[in-house]
Amino acid sequence: MRDLVNDVSVNYEMAARVPAFAPRAQEADGTYRMQQHDIDRVQEYHKCIECFLCQTVCHVVRDHEENKRQFAGPRMFVKYAELETHPLDTNDRRNLLKEEAGIGLCNITKCCTEVCPEQIRITDNAIIPLKERVVDNSYDPLVWLGRKIRRRSAAEPAPYPDEPARATFHAASPPEA
Numbered sequence: 001m002r003d004l005v006n007d008v009s010v011n012y013e014m015a016a017r018v019p020a021f022a023p024r025a026q027e028a029d030g031t032y033r034m035q036q037h038d039i040d041r042v043q044e045y046h047k048c049i050e051c052f053l054c055q056t057v058c059h060v061v062r063d064h065e066e067n068k069r070q071f072a073g074p075r076m077f078v079k080y081a082e083l084e085t086h087p088l089d090t091n092d093r094r095n096l097l098k099e100e101a102g103i104g105l106c107n108i109t110k111c112c113t114e115v116c117p118e119q120i121r122i123t124d125n126a127i128i129p130l131k132e133r134v135v136d137n138s139y140d141p142l143v144w145l146g147r148k149i150r151r152r153s154a155a156e157p158a159p160y161p162d163e164p165a166r167a168t169f170h171a172a173s174p175p176e177a
């Protein structure tokens with residue numbers, strides 16, 4: 001029986017970890033405005049029927065049981081892409097993708113794309129754009145500097161009770177890998 005029925009329960013655990021859609025506020029006239037090309041892009045992700053074939057063939061988890069709980073897998077990356085590229089969404093999942101969803105473990109072999117019955121271009125249209133976002137967030141020197149300043153501002157107490165805390169600049173060191 002085990003050969004015929006695949007245990008996909010771990011995929012539902014992974015799905016529960018994906019931060020939900022969080023739309024921005026409506027326009028003053030009570031509507032949302034979006035570009036048509038943004039909507040068209042998201043439609044591809046919506047075609048997923050959750051067959052989990054892509055998860056099953058991915059060698060990151062197929063050959064390495066120990067990766068199952070630290071690698072979200074191609075189906076979940078489609079889900080992340082659906083939310084991250086949605087023109088109305090305000091949640092930022094980039095750090096989560098790097099630290100907990102294990103997107104760095106994917107070496108873009110495209111095995112998942114080859115088996116998708118819905119012809120979703122998982123690697124090219126979901127995983128690679130997500131990887132690019134994570135890299136921009138982690139290694140862009142301006143993003144790194146801004147984050148450093150915000151961290152210092154939060155850590156340092158205000159010099160006077162009525163005055164907000166001030167950022168302090170220190171000698172730069174390379175961004176963390």
Ligand code: SF4
Nearest residue numbers: 058106108109110112
């Ligand atoms: S492209 Fe990435 S997610 Fe898809 S099968 Fe290869 S390693 Fe797995």
Ligand code: SF4
Nearest residue numbers: 048049051052054116
């Ligand atoms: S193979 Fe395609 S349809 Fe099936 S779960 Fe993966 S992305 Fe969805």
